[in-house]
Structure formats: C-alpha cells, structure tokens
Amino acid sequence: MEPTLFWILAGLSVVSGVIAVTRRNPLSSALALAIALVAVAGLFAMLDAHLLFILQILVYAGAIVVLIVFVIMMLNLGPEDLEPMRIQPLKFGLAALVSAAACGGTLLWIRDMPSLSAPVTPGFGTASEVSKVLFGPMLLGFEIVGLILLVGILGAVVLAKKED
Amino acid sequence: MGAITLGHYVGLAVVLFFIGTVGVLGRKNALIVFMSIELQLNAVNLAFAAFARAHLKMDAHALVFFVIAVAAVEAAVGLAILVSIFRRRETVDLDDMTALNE
Numbered sequence: 001m002e003p004t005l006f007w008i009l010a011g012l013s014v015v016s017g018v019i020a021v022t023r024r025n026p027l028s029s030a031l032a033l034a035i036a037l038v039a040v041a042g043l044f045a046m047l048d049a050h051l052l053f054i055l056q057i058l059v060y061a062g063a064i065v066v067l068i069v070f071v072i073m074m075l076n077l078g079p080e081d082l083e084p085m086r087i088q089p090l091k092f093g094l095a096a097l098v099s100a101a102a103c104g105g106t107l108l109w110i111r112d113m114p115s116l117s118a119p120v121t122p123g124f125g126t127a128s129e130v131s132k133v134l135f136g137p138m139l140l141g142f143e144i145v146g147l148i149l150l151v152g153i154l155g156a157v158v159l160a161k162k163e164d
Numbered sequence: 165m166g167a168i169t170l171g172h173y174v175g176l177a178v179v180l181f182f183i184g185t186v187g188v189l190g191r192k193n194a195l196i197v198f199m200s201i202e203l204q205l206n207a208v209n210l211a212f213a214a215f216a217r218a219h220l221k222m223d224a225h226a227l228v229f230f231v232i233a234v235a236a237v238e239a240a241v242g243l244a245i246l247v248s249i250f251r252r253r254e255t256v257d258l259d260d261m262t263a264l265n266e
Contacts, residue, residue: 006168010176017180017203021187026195033199036180040206043173047217052209052228059232064202064239071243072195075250095189099182106178110171114218117167121220133226141226145233152237159244162251 006046013039026077030068037061047116049125173214180207194246194256198239205235 012035019032041056123129134142180203187200209228216224250256 003168006172010172013176014179014183017183020203021183021191021196021200023196026193026199029196029199033203036203037206040180040210043176043210044213047173047213049213049216049225049228052213052225052232055229055232056206056209059236060202060206064236067239067243068195068199071247074247075195075256077256092186092190095186099185103175103178103182107175110174113169113171113174115167115169116173116214116217118220120217124220124222125216125225129222130225130229133222134229137223138226138230141230145230148234148237152240156240156244159241160247 002046006043009039009042009046012036013043026072027069030065030072033068034061034065037065047125048120051125051127051130170214170218173217174211177207177211177214180204180210192258194249194258194261197258198242198246202235202239205231 016032016035016039020029020036023029023032037056037060041053041061044053044056184200184202184204184207187203188197191197191200209231212224212228212231216222246256249261253260255261
C-alpha cells in the first residue's frame, strides 16, 4: 500500500512539475504547480510530518499559488506578451544535460540509504513537537522570520503601490 | 516494488529540484521562472522532511517552517516587483529587462 502511494504521488509531482516548467501559458503552469505542491504535501503526510502537511497545503498550494494566479490575472497577458517558444537549444540542452548528470550521480549515491521503517517517536511531526524546537534552540530564527514577514509585507505594499 | 527508503525520497527531491533548475535557466517568462524557484524550494523541503523522518529528529521540520515562511515573503515581494516592472515596461519577458546591464 505505502510503496504504491509513494509512486503515485512521486509520479504526479514529477509529471506536473515538468508540465509547469514547459507550458507557454503561465496560467497552465500555475495550475500544474498547484498539483505538484499538493502531491508533495501528500508525501509530507507519508513522512509523518503532520504540521508540514498542513502548512504546505495552506501556504504553498493555498496562498502562494493563489497569489501567482492573482498576479497572472491582473497582468492580463495577451498572446503577444507570451514568449514565442524560443528555447535556446544550447542553453536549454546544457541545463538539461547538467541536470541529468547530477540526477544520475545522486541516484547512484542514494542507493544504500536507510529504510524509513523505524516506528516514529510519539508526537513526531505534530505542532507541539515542532514548536518545542522552534521556541527552543531556534528561537532567534523564529523571531527573525517574524521580522522578515513584516519587512516583506511593507516591501510588497511599497513596491506595488502606484507612483504619483 | 520494494519498501520505500530514504533514498527514494531524496532521489525524488533531486529530480524535482533539477526540473525547477531547467525551468529557471531555460525559460524567459518571469512568472514561470518564479514558479520554477518555488518548485526548487519545495524539493529542498521534501529532502528535509525525509531526513527528519530517517533520523527521527524534529529540527529539520523547523527549518522547513523557515523555508516556507521565506518562500511566502519572496513570493509577495517578487510578484510586487513583477507587477511594478510590468506597469512600467509592459513586459514579463526576462530578455526585455536589461536596464542593469546596459
């Protein structure tokens, strides 16, 4: 059961990821990206990362994709604004080649990695356990994230404001 | 189909990351480059979660939390920049945004 579910989710995320980076219309890309993100959320659930599963759905598949779709709608790109599919064969081919080599190298390296069959410790991945780390050793980082969010909000408002 | 190991998850994360890399390097539409970056960040998150599960330590979950928060901020600011560039120059094509190297 679990291997089957893993392969379904992995295939879904890879296929929709490929669709997301190859579509000409950004709206199709955004919808494919949403599917990929939901598939990764499912993988988080399989890894017993309950809080991350919820955050992934809420923040990524919810907020970020909705924001991207919103901006695509707002820009209202006509067919003439979309790039003609001028993929530079040299650059694209080089990127694909390097990527394939790196993927192949890693796939060899990861062949003998530990299995994930060990039972989880009680409370693994729940909000309370993550909070014990967030408010313990990583408290400074947590505070800085709050600051970054504030700066981000102000920056986005200032940047997107109409001048004059 | 054997049992799923840590290697399967890390391999999937690597594949997703490089799909994103090809999108970042090969595409010219700023919006799609943007989405490719999100895909890359997500692949890294998946690797973090897989290693956390393998070592049964929660620290990586906190790191994923940070990555998600920074990705959200980056989305807001990046899209705001795109909107203001589009308002001024009527384009989202990266080849037309060359003011800094002229």
